[in-house]
Amino acid sequence: MKKNFLIKLTAILLSPLLLFSFIGALAADEVVPINNSANNEETPAKDTLQLDCKSAILMEASTGKVLYEQNADEALPPASVTKVMTLLLVMEAIESGKIKLDDMVTTSAHAASMGGSQIYLEEGEQMSVEDMVKSVVIASANDAACALAEFVSGSEEAFVKAMNERAMELGMKSAVFENTNGLDDTAENHVISARDIAIMSSELIKYEKILEYSSIWMDTIRNGEFGLTNTNRLVRYYNGCTGLKTGSTSKAGFCISATAERDGLSLVCVIMGAETRDIRNAAATRLLDWGFANYAVYTHEAEKLDPISVVGGTKTSAGVAYDDFSCVADKGTVSKIEMKFELPERLTAPLKKGDKIGAAVFWCDGKEVGRSDVYVTEDVSKIGYFDVWLRMLGKYLLK
Numbered sequence: 001m002k003k004n005f006l007i008k009l010t011a012i013l014l015s016p017l018l019l020f021s022f023i024g025a026l027a028a029d030e031v032v033p034i035n036n037s038a039n040n041e042e043t044p045a046k047d048t049l050q051l052d053c054k055s056a057i058l059m060e061a062s063t064g065k066v067l068y069e070q071n072a073d074e075a076l077p078p079a080s081v082t083k084v085m086t087l088l089l090v091m092e093a094i095e096s097g098k099i100k101l102d103d104m105v106t107t108s109a110h111a112a113s114m115g116g117s118q119i120y121l122e123e124g125e126q127m128s129v130e131d132m133v134k135s136v137v138i139a140s141a142n143d144a145a146c147a148l149a150e151f152v153s154g155s156e157e158a159f160v161k162a163m164n165e166r167a168m169e170l171g172m173k174s175a176v177f178e179n180t181n182g183l184d185d186t187a188e189n190h191v192i193s194a195r196d197i198a199i200m201s202s203e204l205i206k207y208e209k210i211l212e213y214s215s216i217w218m219d220t221i222r223n224g225e226f227g228l229t230n231t232n233r234l235v236r237y238y239n240g241c242t243g244l245k246t247g248s249t250s251k252a253g254f255c256i257s258a259t260a261e262r263d264g265l266s267l268v269c270v271i272m273g274a275e276t277r278d279i280r281n282a283a284a285t286r287l288l289d290w291g292f293a294n295y296a297v298y299t300h301e302a303e304k305l306d307p308i309s310v311v312g313g314t315k316t317s318a319g320v321a322y323d324d325f326s327c328v329a330d331k332g333t334v335s336k337i338e339m340k341f342e343l344p345e346r347l348t349a350p351l352k353k354g355d356k357i358g359a360a361v362f363w364c365d366g367k368e369v370g371r372s373d374v375y376v377t378e379d380v381s382k383i384g385y386f387d388v389w390l391r392m393l394g395k396y397l398l399k
Helices: 002-042 079-096 127-140 143-154 154-171 194-204 208-214 277-293 386-398
Strands: 053-062 068-071 104-106 126-129 217-219 226-229 239-251 253-262 265-274 297-302 303-311 317-322 325-330 338-342 356-364 367-376
Touching: 002 217, 002 277, 053 277, 068 194, 068 277, 079 154, 079 194, 079 208, 079 239, 079 253, 104 127, 104 143, 126 127, 127 143, 127 208, 127 226, 143 154, 143 386, 154 303, 194 239, 194 253, 194 265, 208 239, 239 277, 253 277, 265 277, 265 297, 277 297, 297 356, 317 356, 325 356, 325 367
Parallel strands: none
Antiparallel strands: 053 068, 053 265, 104 126, 217 226, 239 253, 253 265, 297 325, 303 317, 317 367, 338 356, 356 367
């Protein structure tokens, strides 16, 4: 009797502990699928990365390598993303010396009449090129975009012609520009593809001034009297975001060309035709996250190699070298990239500095991922009869 009583008493005392242990085990089991689900959302497989928009593309900026695309070649209305090309031509005009950042731009009646996003320029009002560029980049000012175009080319029509010509030079195949700002209520065929937006965006972000402005959340013009707020919320909330340009109209839906950089990997993400701003931003965030999770930049610095012997030259050997090399690769394969040389055993004079004589070839899993030219680092003239005689004489005297 006492033994049975002790067994029952022990069971009663241990039952709460067993219950808590059981509950704890259930809770622990639930953590795994939740975390796995979250990770799968962050880095989905490429073939399941369907974005809620009409068109999308993810491109690495420095190489132009396309990492992801979804209906990327359909020509669609771009809204204010148009201003990427407008800004590119303005920055090129500054770089060439045609205009300067401190030049004063006088607003025309046409520029002042622009609707939509604006800084409310008045006819005859003067503002510096720099403040107008800042207003276009940060606040997507349609009036400033038009005023800058007129200042560069004399008229908006002439500037638009230059936009279309520059698009062709960059290899953009779908772009048709009808104005400088993307307003499309009267436009008949103002369209561009996501791929072409990525191309011109990659070109624009080569200018540090653009990235300086496009990463600003809030600023002012008119001596601090007029505030500017960035239309691109990713600049404030997305780690590594550097810009670049948003746009929305009833025809275009919500569009964005978003740029971001982490650990040397520079990405351009284009989303077109999303139904809302939040859907657009979520799609851009998801695509950028996917890119940073799956890709990395491989770099190999320039190097001088051992000299190569030269036949028939005033020198018996010539120095050779190759330049920096970089490429974008799957994160899991970067460590597998190896370099092999394609070089001749000897060179023949004459040689000029910079002559290409071979290549440093980079391989990964049996596939070539890129190459860097190997070149001569010095001039080597062809030897003459007198030089041959002197060389033979020198050898004879040294005996």
